[in-house]
Amino acid sequence: MSDQFIKTITKNKNFRAYALNGTNLVREAALTHETSRIAAVVLGRGLLATALTAQSVLKGEERMSIQINGRGPIGNVVVEGDAKGSVRGYVTNPQLETVLDDKGQLDVSQAVGTNGFLQITKFAPYANPYIGQSQLISGEIGDDFTYYLAQSEQIPSVVGVSVYMNADDTVEVAGGFLVQALPDATDEAIDELEVALKNMKPLSQMLVDGYTPLEILETIFGKDEVDILQVAGVGLAAEPSKAAYRKMLTTLPATEVQAMIDEDNGAEVVGKFSGKRYFFTADELRDVILEINANNAE
Known part of the structure; x- marks a missing residue:
């Protein structure tokens, strides 16, 4: 309200x-x-x-x-x-x-x-x-x-x-x-x-x-x-959705996303304004890397 x-x-x-x-x-x-x-x-x-x-x-x-x-x-x-x-x-x-x-x-x-x-x-x-x-x-x-x-x-x-x-x-x-x-x-x-x-x-x-x-x-x-x-x-203001945070991840270098997999087997994003936490599994991050590489190839 x-x-x-x-x-x-x-x-x-x-x-x-x-x-x-x-x-x-x-x-x-x-x-x-x-x-x-x-x-x-x-x-x-x-x-x-x-x-x-x-x-x-x-x-x-x-x-x-x-x-x-x-x-x-x-x-x-x-x-x-x-x-x-x-x-x-x-x-x-x-x-x-x-x-x-x-x-x-x-x-x-x-x-x-x-x-x-x-x-x-x-x-x-x-x-x-x-x-x-x-x-x-x-x-x-x-x-x-x-x-x-x-x-x-x-x-x-x-x-x-x-x-x-x-x-x-x-x-x-x-x-x-x-x-x-x-x-x-x-x-x-x-x-x-x-x-x-x-x-x-x-x-x-x-x-x-x-x-x-x-x-x-x-x-x-x-x-x-x-x-x-x-x-x-x-x-x-409305909290960004997990999909919105995923889109942000696709703007990172693929090497940084790969490091999240190698070091933590995933990634947790915490919204500074809301404190909400979103977890990305290793498989989800691999899909992000595929999208980053596809975007870079265009």
């Missing part, structure tokens, strides 16, 4: 605003990767921020890949997303032990680290990839996407993402919002937005209280102050 995403514009045409409830996709990702409590929050925030950003900067068949490396104990945070609402991701250390701040709360910043960069690579059909990068400013992920959009995309934005965990380390709720200033936004309008964001109820509390994506945005701009442009689903 996909989660709900909405795209809106304020009635005064000052801002575009996006919001989503991503509880199901974050919960599924956490279960798939068997994440610890802190890793579920980090991965979840990365998935949510990427889903929001993808909807705001991509169109058509475009897609994007983000990588956060703050040199913290969580390792790399890698997420892919497209303009159609599909995302998938992983963290290098999904079983990282809980990291707490001096108030006893999960310390996402310490887990991610701040001595590094957020890099976003955008892919478009028939075009060279575009790579943008900005320094991490907090390691909290939402703030770092906010800074990236302002610095690399030249779009004044605010990104807020939250993952709220149950006592048993499962995901209770997850969601987020993204607000972008349009060219006609006045300084006064931007100042009012900053005040509204400062005074609003914490995002995590709104999610726990059952706020819909629209209600989150109405908390920021006021009831009936936004026009909905689109309502769509978002969810985890």
Whole structure:
């Protein structure tokens, strides 16, 4: 079941605003990767921020890949997303032990680290990839996407993402919002937005209280102050099938595939984004080698 995403514009045409409830996709990702409590929050925030950003900067068949490396104990945070609402991701250390701040709360910043960069690579059909990068400013992920959009995309934005965990380390709720200033936004309008964001109820509390994506945005701009442009689903990208992985194997040199037979009498492929495992027997690999040789002979 996909989660709900909405795209809106304020009635005064000052801002575009996006919001989503991503509880199901974050919960599924956490279960798939068997994440610890802190890793579920980090991965979840990365998935949510990427889903929001993808909807705001991509169109058509475009897609994007983000990588956060703050040199913290969580390792790399890698997420892919497209303009159609599909995302998938992983963290290098999904079983990282809980990291707490001096108030006893999960310390996402310490887990991610701040001595590094957020890099976003955008892919478009028939075009060279575009790579943008900005320094991490907090390691909290939402703030770092906010800074990236302002610095690399030249779009004044605010990104807020939250993952709220149950006592048993499962995901209770997850969601987020993204607000972008349009060219006609006045300084006064931007100042009012900053005040509204400062005074609003914490995002995590709104999610726990059952706020819909629209209600989150109405908390920021006021009831009936936004026009909905689109309502769509978002969810985890489908896992490649065994047949798709076999096709990837046919792009390797035949000698490499033969080495898999000689050394391991087969091969196991593990999807980084899903953790799913597919085993290819020696006979299956021999068929792959036959196909590689036939392709090379053409």
